[in-house]
Amino acid sequence: MDCQQLVNKITSRIHDVYAKHLSYAGRLQIIMASVLKEIDKKCREFLWGAFEEKRKIALVAWDKICMPKKNGGINIKGCSKWNIASVGKLLWQVASKKDILWVKWVNGIYLKSEENIWEHIPPGDCSWYWKKLNSLKTQMVDWYQGDRYKLTPTGAYSVSRSYETMLGTMPRFGEADLVWSKIMIPRQRMIVWLACQNRLLTKERLTRLNIQVDDQTCCLCDAAVIETQSHLFADCQWISGIRNTLSTWLGIPILCQGVHDTIRWIKRRRWKQFQKEIVTTIWGALIYYTWQARNWKIFKEENVNKEFVTVQIQKEVRERLGMLNCSKRARRCQVLIQRLCN
Template sequence: MKIDLRKAHDSIEWDFVEDMLYALKFPRRMIGWIMQCVSAHAYTLPLNGPSLVTLKDGEASGLHINKDNSDIYMNEVAAADEQAILSISGFKKGSLPFKYLRITISYKRIFNVECSILVDKLVARIRGWGAKHLSYAGRLLLVKTVLTQIHSYWARIFLLPKAIIHKVESICRAYLWSGTKEHHKAPAVAWDKCCLPKNQGELGILNCYNWNIATLGKYIWWVANKKDCLWVRWVHHLYIKQHDWWHYSPTTNSSWTWRQLCKVKALLEPGFVHHNWLQAPYSATAVYKWLSGDHLKVSWQPFVCNRLTLPRVNFINWLFIKSRLLTKDRLAKFGVIIDGVCYLCGTLQETLKWRGRSLLHKKLILAALASLVNFIWEGQNKCRVENWVPHPEHIRKRIQDVLSDRLTSLRMERVHSWDMNWVKEVGLL
């Protein structure tokens, strides 16, 4: 067995590197040193005075085989041949299962206990965020960019047990709605809805199960297209043989991992057949969208996805549109309070019912309306907790300040002059 670690400098034109160093005005003497180091097979450096250390090709980059941590996995190999391989390579014989980057690799079934590290990682991240008291929008960002991405790494390797996927989704859901790893109350919006795309009026959170299936679909694509790699040749020789891949069914003595991949194939076969996925490079994103299904787009999506509106305001307005804000009429319905009169007007019941040029004008109006809803909601909470009613002029000034700050932070080079004049006339700039 021969292991070759191909280094970056094996394919670099050294003349080009030297020309670039001269173009960047490096000192001539330093350029000579650099070129001697990167192009020579061995060189000597002084270390602590007169002591000399000689570095041979490959040592400077650190790309060496760590024989202490390298294993060879063999099956049905004669004892004499096995011993010869171990003696020549200097490696030790490994056994299944083993862990690679803390992920269990095995041909046998993966149980929940092997995947508990994934759950532990999510919980550890949440513990580090618990004291930050983030808004809904802040927690949503962490769920989408950190928690689901930790799961995404595991999802690319094998089909996760459904119990683990449910636990991951439970942790993400709890953190979104409560900021902790556990949430014992009913969420404001069902998790399946939260995982739908933004253009369908939802949050666009990753659906863990669908993404797991979509990422494993690349192996189905590899086998179908007979990609030139050892694993594909091996499964064709051992399992598929002369059978047609799309009509192949695994035998009972096949490995657990292979049977799981065949289940993924059965799920994705309609897409491969009817959408010609085999004729183009595999795209997990496209397959994920197909698995998510087609849903009607909503007309109010710009109201809750407006760049001129603060993200936390967008989230509150999303709850507002879906009638999920805990207004007094809903709290009274749940038996939490008795009095349902609005704190601000003092006469009517507090409910979510309301009546309701250029693109910049429309966006600013929507942003102002979104901010108004948010600040009225904040005012009602202040009335409930602090017994203080904000003055309408105070709310108007806060809306003006928010829109002014958002306009200042965004690029305004492409805004027409008449739009700029209008913005200045209303006092936003």
């Protein structure tokens, strides 16, 4: 994946505006909010394939994207919050009175007789970075009990724990281990994740977004029904035939339900974890190729052969299992693996 264009935009923005005006401490630890927002914006646009000359719909909110995978996100770090969590280590060093030269200097110049950093009011003539650090205290005070950092058992500062605390209470995504399994191909994981969020741009969803759609019916079958995500991945005749063939090959019937409901069903089975991941991988590949067939039909006016899709999914699954066949988890599912690879 070529990210150089994105990196160049971010780098030039930082160099042009701030390089000559920040101290070493400022350059290392504190980045102005305007730059951080711009970086987040560029990353958001890059993720969804938007460019200056071409706008695209953000399928999922950025705050959701920045959640951990176990909470339904994809674990991209939001620059603004991550920067605050990183800067928080400086505050921790001051609160803990670490034996560091700059902390001694701060205590000698700014705090002096004040024992509590939380009650300290920075003087008007203090440095910019000291004012900035103090302005962030209100977001960090709950991380401490007195002067002790309480988010880790040892009291040692953790940027990751501070960042997760800033994200707040998040719902659990119990099927994250299956959706983000190493067996599934990365591009297929993303489509499955979007489908679990019900965020694929089906014709029905485009209509709800007030985007004109001339023909709202499913283009893959002759049922003459509105193209919804539920129809595409559960009721459509196109996917049904392939699902039945794959179920026979797998030796396990793949549930005829929506994307997320089927993965929930797999999660509840009393199977070994690796077997659950294999079944989810086959289901995820079917979701991916169904969505691809739909897009090719609409935008390229090409019909995708169902037999080709079946063979392609089987080939990909065999290749992925071959890469992981020596792992301990795979050895516990040798009967199923041999069935699929023969």
